[in-house]
Amino acid sequence: MDWNALIEFDKQLLLAVNGSDSLFLDGLVKTLTTAGTWIPLYISLFYMVVKNNDTVQKIALIVLCAGLCVLFAGAIDDMIVKPTVARWRPTHDPEIGMLVDVVNEYRGGKYGFFSAHASNTFSIAVFFSLLVRSRLLACFLFGWSFTNCWTRLYLGVHYPGDILVGLIWGATIGICVWFLHKKFTDRWISNRNYVSEQYTSSGYLITDVDVVVSVLILTLIYAILRACFFLYV
Numbered sequence: 001m002d003w004n005a006l007i008e009f010d011k012q013l014l015l016a017v018n019g020s021d022s023l024f025l026d027g028l029v030k031t032l033t034t035a036g037t038w039i040p041l042y043i044s045l046f047y048m049v050v051k052n053n054d055t056v057q058k059i060a061l062i063v064l065c066a067g068l069c070v071l072f073a074g075a076i077d078d079m080i081v082k083p084t085v086a087r088w089r090p091t092h093d094p095e096i097g098m099l100v101d102v103v104n105e106y107r108g109g110k111y112g113f114f115s116a117h118a119s120n121t122f123s124i125a126v127f128f129s130l131l132v133r134s135r136l137l138a139c140f141l142f143g144w145s146f147t148n149c150w151t152r153l154y155l156g157v158h159y160p161g162d163i164l165v166g167l168i169w170g171a172t173i174g175i176c177v178w179f180l181h182k183k184f185t186d187r188w189i190s191n192r193n194y195v196s197e198q199y200t201s202s203g204y205l206i207t208d209v210d211v212v213v214s215v216l217i218l219t220l221i222y223a224i225l226r227a228c229f230f231l232y233v
Contacts, residue, residue, distance in 0.1 A: 010161040014090050018156040019101025025154070026103045027227035033117070033151035037219060041144070044215040045128060048208045058185070065127060065181045073123035073173040074116040077166075087113035090156045100156035108157035115158045118166025119173070121145035126174025131181065133202040134209045140216050145170075 020026075031037055046063070053059045089112035090100045125141035132138075149167070152158040158166075198206055 006161075010159045011090070011093075011096055014153065014156065014159045015096065015099060017153050017160075018090070019103070019154060023231055024227050027230040028223055029151045029154045030103060030106075031223040031226045032147055033155060037223060038144075040215050040219055041212070044212045048132070048204065048212055051208050052204045061181060061184055062131070065177045066124060068177050068180075069123040069127050069170075069173055070120055072177075073170045074120040077114060077116045077119055077169070082109075082111040082113060085113045086111055087162075090159055103155055106155060106157070108155075112158050113162050113165070114169060115149065115152055115162045115166035117148045117152050118145070118158075118163045119170035121148045122167050122170030123174040123177070126171050127178050127181075130175070130178040131202065132204045132209060133200045134204065134206070136213060137209050140213050144216060 045066075049062045050059055053062065088094070088097075089108050089110065091097055091102060091107035092110050093100075122142075122145045125138070125145045129138035129141055145167075149163045152163060153160065200206065200209065
């Protein structure tokens with residue numbers, strides 16, 4: 001495999017999808033890529049977990065598992081992988097840095113391999129999709145993760161290769177953490193499959209799943225309105 005050709009393709013692909021001439025998209029991406037924007041989502045996921053688990057032990061295990069997703073998917077990347085691999089972010093790359101379209105001079109840290117946004121969000125999406133077993137929730141959580149990935153490409157702070165590796169790593173962590181959760185919960189309760197239309201197959205109320213989905217939709221609407229507001233400020 002010609003790694004130099006692959007790296008060059010990665011750079012050219014980034015330049016093809018990075019940025020735009022739209023102030024609206026600039027504002028939208030700035031809002032969507034900000035961690036604080038998604039706090040309501042995390043609260044709604046916690047609400048769903050509390051409503052559908054009957055002991056503090058079960059709730060604490062899920063919260064711990066979500067924390068492990070973030071630790072292994074993102075924190076290890078930021079603390080170990082990025083400084084070890086030391087691949088420049090596109091915005092700092094001596095070869096193409098000046099060609100990258102940036103928003104409000106945001107360039108991120110020096111190194112970008114791999115994307116913590118991609119790995120963090122996808123690990124959470126995979127873990128909760130396996131936990132809850134709702135196709136609707138899975139589609140929206142995957143969409144949330146892919147949206148975060150798109151914002152990083154738009155801002156020019158990650159190459160597509162950084163995003164791809166981040167998604168693969170995040171999926172791996174999410175699956176491993178779910179198996180860890182399953183190993184513990186199998187000791188507490190026997191396997192049960194819920195057949196009622198009010199529940200998912202893993203026993204989560206559909207109405208509580210709808211709360212999470214509604215929060216995601218409302219957050220997107222908020223981001224759109226915020227982007228429109230900044231057009232006239």
